Amino acid sequence: MSEPTPTPTPTPTQTQTRIPDLAARAAALDATDELGKLRDRFTLPDGVVYLDGNSLGALPATVAQTTADVVTRQWGELLIRSWDESDWWTAPERIGDKLAPLVGAAPGQVVVGDSTSVNLFKALVGAARLAAPGRTKMLVDAATFPTDGYIAASAARMTGLTATPVDPAHAAEAMDEDTAVVLLNHVDYRSGRLHDLPALTAAAHAAGAIMVWDLCHSAGALPVGLDAHAVDLAVGCTYKYLNGGPGSPAYLYIADRHQAAFDSPLPGWNGHADPFAMTPEFTPADGARRGRVGTPDILSMLALEASLDAWDGVSVAAVREKSLALTDFFLECVAAYVPEGRVEPVTPAEHDRRGSQVSLRTENAREVMRELIERGVIGDFRAPDVLRFGFTPLYVGFADAERAARSLGHIFG
């Protein structure tokens, strides 16, 4: 695919002459895009370019029918019997297994339920309890989406560790014999920067620490390889690149080798080896199921299950290839359409450091995004000065990228 353009930002006159080139290029790229037909698996409003799938994924076409069935038949008619007859009870681990290939996990290690924040609390306290005794530090991604930092502070406080912020770019250097747990984001939510999961996991292990990854901004957009890289624990949401719906249940990955010792701070009855025995003592279930807590939220969970059908037959490697092509092309279009000096890319240009979004720093970013949305291009704004554009290869095409950049150019034109 094309590399970021090395030419200087063109003048307005140049821009006008280049519009047909880029539009035609986009059309040609879309015509040969093997993932292009997947857009039919989603319901998107007409006339909208949706570049906010890194915040809320679009609606998969199968969800409405599933949800209606869950409400009217499974709940309304079968009522309590659906816990068995509609397989409600096993949904958290069944959907975990359905999601697992997207993050490179073999079956039996992923369980779905609760929010990302709650799962992170389980993972971090669990990690602290798995860590070698005597270690005192929890290294926490200093640029993290804030909830991770807040939850890490609480988990550290409640396990006697000290939470220490660390720049992910220099995290390996900070890992030492005093490090119990390391928490990093695979892709930074604000900058779109991709961190080196294999190398950082290996560094944590070399230091004898337990590695916890937050996959919110990478799962569904690029290969993660949890098993291949021997990650210990991981969490992520399902409402971004996985399109599970607003606030859909998050997930927890517990590597096979840690399951028997994983000691959850939230030992709810659903994580019990025999929940309906209703014994006063807690005996954790085998496998990832011990990461369950309370009664699963069935409407949202089964909507998520249906949404994952959009991945049938899709290769994450192909998604990654298209994602990089899209973000390259978008950066090229932005360079062509937006007057020089008005926006500054924050997302790294190097492919191996880029997630599936492009963040641009600009003045009046909040107002610029509002105007873009009025023009039918939906991205989002992150304080104080960042425009974010997320590229979901399952439903975003090259013409979308071209139109988004052109609209941005018009605002500055």
Next chain:
Amino acid sequence: MSEPTPTPTPTPTQTQTRIPDLAARAAALDATDELGKLRDRFTLPDGVVYLDGNSLGALPATVAQTTADVVTRQWGELLIRSWDESDWWTAPERIGDKLAPLVGAAPGQVVVGDSTSVNLFKALVGAARLAAPGRTKMLVDAATFPTDGYIAASAARMTGLTATPVDPAHAAEAMDEDTAVVLLNHVDYRSGRLHDLPALTAAAHAAGAIMVWDLCHSAGALPVGLDAHAVDLAVGCTYKYLNGGPGSPAYLYIADRHQAAFDSPLPGWNGHADPFAMTPEFTPADGARRGRVGTPDILSMLALEASLDAWDGVSVAAVREKSLALTDFFLECVAAYVPEGRVEPVTPAEHDRRGSQVSLRTENAREVMRELIERGVIGDFRAPDVLRFGFTPLYVGFADAERAARSLGHIFG
């Protein structure tokens, strides 16, 4: 209403002669039941007597349409804009306020989200941090639904307290100057026994302890009076007598006077004073909103919101009156229809000690319940020997109670 029959259990011949009496009595009671028309607010399958609303409430008629709108329009068309335009963001406290009158709470003290187990962890750790320093004991309902005991053990372990099981009937005697926190169930899930919330709360306060109530089996079935009785903290689910749907979000009550000092172990970004400032330090929001954790589960939450419309204009006092009448009548019918010695009521006969269910102990309870369900009477079974029948006055009538008891009689006949 009728009192439990003082006459001995009739012989089969007597039973046959009494059937018309009880059926006619049921019809007459239904005809004058002012809440009877509320059944139209629910979608129930034909031919089924549903007495398991204490496990999963029936489907309110408005939910299917709301859910379809949330999926297809709010998510599918408005996409990310719905966080503001469809008021998704404020749903946890808005629905908390909608639910609050049903548990006797003024606005601003109830927040909806997460599971009961997760909310209980927040409440118990929060309570331990509110408690007077130096106290070491957490008294925990010994007969509790098991998840409360498991979570209490974890909360105690993580706050340095010792969890001590206590028989709720003798809890007041166990409260002393060493008691930091008391956790009790308002209604016991197994026996249906109602505990004296006002007196036990007063006893906890007299001992200087923080009182936490689990309202899972009382909210929506009888008056709770959280504010009136100066309860400190409370949690409950919404999928039993509140009919919110399978695994619908639970709630947390934080009394006004404790909110400023409430220190959650799960300080997610949704509980931050200014979530979108995305600051590295956690500054808790004012009010019950500080009990929020991660991104709310919108599909389930808005289904719950719609389901609460079933309560429009309904008085909890009237619900309680009908509930007692229903359970009295059911007990009377059971005594009339079931041969002597085959079932033994576990639920107290005294009104002020009875929730909205009737539990009957019997041999082969699991098989008996299976047969009942085949006959269209849905209750549930709790190991090892209990049949549970929940009476939801919004959609259960006296003819239902009579038919259920009659079916039970046929099984033993």
